[in-house]
Amino acid sequence: MKLWTWISIGVLVLGSLAVFVWFLVDVARRGIVPRDE
Amino acid sequence: MHPIDYGIVAVYILGVLLLGATVSRRITTFRDWFVAGGRMSTPILVCTLVSTYYGLDVLFGASEVGFVDGVVSWFFYSRPYYFTIVIAALLFAARLRRGSFLSLPDVVARAYGRGTQCIVALASFVYALPILAIMGIGVVLDMLLGIPFAWGVVLGAAVSVVYTLMGGLLADALTDTVQFTLMCVALGVGAALALNAHGGIDALHAALPPSYFEPRGTYPGAILFVFGIGALSVLVEPAFYQRIFAAESYRAILTALGVGAVLWASFDWIVTLLGMVAAAAGYAVEPRAALLALTLDVLPAGLKGMFVAGVIATAMSTIDSYLLIAGGNLAYDIYRPIAGGNIDDATLLRLTRYAVATASIVTVGFALFFTSMVSAWVFMASILVSAALVPTVAALFLERPPRPLAGLLSSSAGLAVAALVFVLTTSLGAWDDEWGTRIWTLTVNGRTIEIWREYAVLFALPVSVVAFLVGQAFGSPRTDVAVADVATSTAAVEAS
Numbered sequence: 001m002k003l004w005t006w007i008s009i010g011v012l013v014l015g016s017l018a019v020f021v022w023f024l025v026d027v028a029r030r031g032i033v034p035r036d037e
Numbered sequence: 038m039h040p041i042d043y044g045i046v047a048v049y050i051l052g053v054l055l056l057g058a059t060v061s062r063r064i065t066t067f068r069d070w071f072v073a074g075g076r077m078s079t080p081i082l083v084c085t086l087v088s089t090y091y092g093l094d095v096l097f098g099a100s101e102v103g104f105v106d107g108v109v110s111w112f113f114y115s116r117p118y119y120f121t122i123v124i125a126a127l128l129f130a131a132r133l134r135r136g137s138f139l140s141l142p143d144v145v146a147r148a149y150g151r152g153t154q155c156i157v158a159l160a161s162f163v164y165a166l167p168i169l170a171i172m173g174i175g176v177v178l179d180m181l182l183g184i185p186f187a188w189g190v191v192l193g194a195a196v197s198v199v200y201t202l203m204g205g206l207l208a209d210a211l212t213d214t215v216q217f218t219l220m221c222v223a224l225g226v227g228a229a230l231a232l233n234a235h236g237g238i239d240a241l242h243a244a245l246p247p248s249y250f251e252p253r254g255t256y257p258g259a260i261l262f263v264f265g266i267g268a269l270s271v272l273v274e275p276a277f278y279q280r281i282f283a284a285e286s287y288r289a290i291l292t293a294l295g296v297g298a299v300l301w302a303s304f305d306w307i308v309t310l311l312g313m314v315a316a317a318a319g320y321a322v323e324p325r326a327a328l329l330a331l332t333l334d335v336l337p338a339g340l341k342g343m344f345v346a347g348v349i350a351t352a353m354s355t356i357d358s359y360l361l362i363a364g365g366n367l368a369y370d371i372y373r374p375i376a377g378g379n380i381d382d383a384t385l386l387r388l389t390r391y392a393v394a395t396a397s398i399v400t401v402g403f404a405l406f407f408t409s410m411v412s413a414w415v416f417m418a419s420i421l422v423s424a425a426l427v428p429t430v431a432a433l434f435l436e437r438p439p440r441p442l443a444g445l446l447s448s449s450a451g452l453a454v455a456a457l458v459f460v461l462t463t464s465l466g467a468w469d470d471e472w473g474t475r476i477w478t479l480t481v482n483g484r485t486i487e488i489w490r491e492y493a494v495l496f497a498l499p500v501s502v503v504a505f506l507v508g509q510a511f512g513s514p515r516t517d518v519a520v521a522d523v524a525t526s527t528a529a530v531e532a533s
Binding site for chain 1: 063078079081083084207211214217218221222224225226228229232237238250296300302304306307310
């Protein structure tokens with residue numbers, strides 16, 4: 001239970017920040033609405 | 038709260054309004070506005086799926102069950118949803134994308150015609166009205182900022198509606214990226230600090246009874262089964278459907294649902310645990326307020342503002358998305374077919390914006406009218422599953438086209454039975470304080486039978502299946518004129 005709790009906290013904090021960074025990088029590369037590649 | 042905290046909340050609200058105004062300049066067609074032109078990327082999909090589906094009902098509801106009953110909240114209230122999300126991703130998403138639809142009622146319209154479309158649209162509209170989220174934002178603004186409940190409800194709805202009207206699904210999804218990050222980080226940091234302040238997991242074991250750590254808790258088996266059945270709502274969830282249609286590719290939606298399921302599972306576990314920490318620490322508050330009270334106690338200035346913004350974000354990301362769907366149900370799925378399907382794109386866009394504003398007024402009215410909305414989510418989910426699940430699954434998976442009468446009978450019988458069970462249990466049942474629901478007790482042949490309000494879907498689903506089979510047996514095969522009519526008007530909207 002202890003392990004799952006800390007994994008969950010890690011997933012929430014680091015996972016959400018990683019997705020947000022992924023979003024920013026994707027917008028920088030392809031724009032807000034992706035262009036055809 | 039410290040002035041810094043108020044500042045953070047104000048910056049967040051101004052930020053989402055500014056984003057709506059910026060995005061509105063990109064909107065030229067109904068498809069741009071309603072499904073972001075079908076060009077939504079994977080990271081945006083992850084953020085919008087996670088934050089939309091998790092509103093204050095999950096934040097307060099799951100923590101409430103954790104506070105009162107322990108880990109059963111995660112195992113039986115939340116876990117069934119991850120299985121149905123995997124089924125939705127693997128079996129439903131590809132078929133839905135092949136059909137080039139714009140909404141859930143579109144799917145049944147293509148298979149059964151306009152009667153079934155209107156019934157499913159009505160069920161979807163009832164389901165989508167974000168009554169709980171708007172009430173939740175009223176309670177939060179009242180508790181934290183001292184804004185009277187009624188003003189909080191109106192303020193929360195107004196901010197959400199303004200940027201949704203301006204930028205449609207894209208504005209909604211872009212604000213969801215910020216809302217998603219805020220709610221996840223705030224909850225994760227809050228959980229770490231709360232565990233640290235109250236002695237960690239070991240202190241929970243010492244303070245709480247063993248039943249708190251039993252996966253089944255103290256619930257009767259039938260209710261655990263109903264919790265599981267409730268997860269079927271994912272398979273006809275209008276917000277999921279809208280995002281599946283908005284994704285730039287099938288791969289994007291598959292990845293987004295996979296990443297989302299991991300985040301949802303973590304979110305649910307932490308929310309459950311915070312409820313348990315509050316119970317172990319002896320918080321004497323309403324179970325629903327336990328998470329908020331505990332987290333605000335342990336967070337320092339600055340993080341407190343971020344958490345409050347995260348809680349408001351949790352509500353607003355749900356309100357905007359579902360208002361968009363409710364508005365779409367009124368204008369695109371109900372009015373457009375009644376008007377003969379020949380509405381030009383600009384008119385449809387304008388009408389749907391009016392419909393979103395109308396849906397928000399209806400929602401605010403309900404939120405101010407009802408003082409207690411316990412079990413409201415069960416009611417709304419039951420209505421949707423009962424009316425839409427059987428015809429939708431049949432439309433997507435039957436090899437031969439189903440008959441229009443089957444869709445019509447199945448959706449109307451499911452809807453009618455679900456509504457009837459709610460009316461009967463509400464009028465003839467007695468309120469049960471222990472379980473927080475209405476129970477209708479009958480005696481048949483000396484045996485006592487208890488019918489809980491939550492059982493509506495258990496009666497409605499089998500009736501919906503039987504009605505479908507009757508319609509298949511006695512209905513005429515569909516005339517392709519009516520079906521082609523629906524397909525043409527949908528294609529016209531897509532093409533524009």
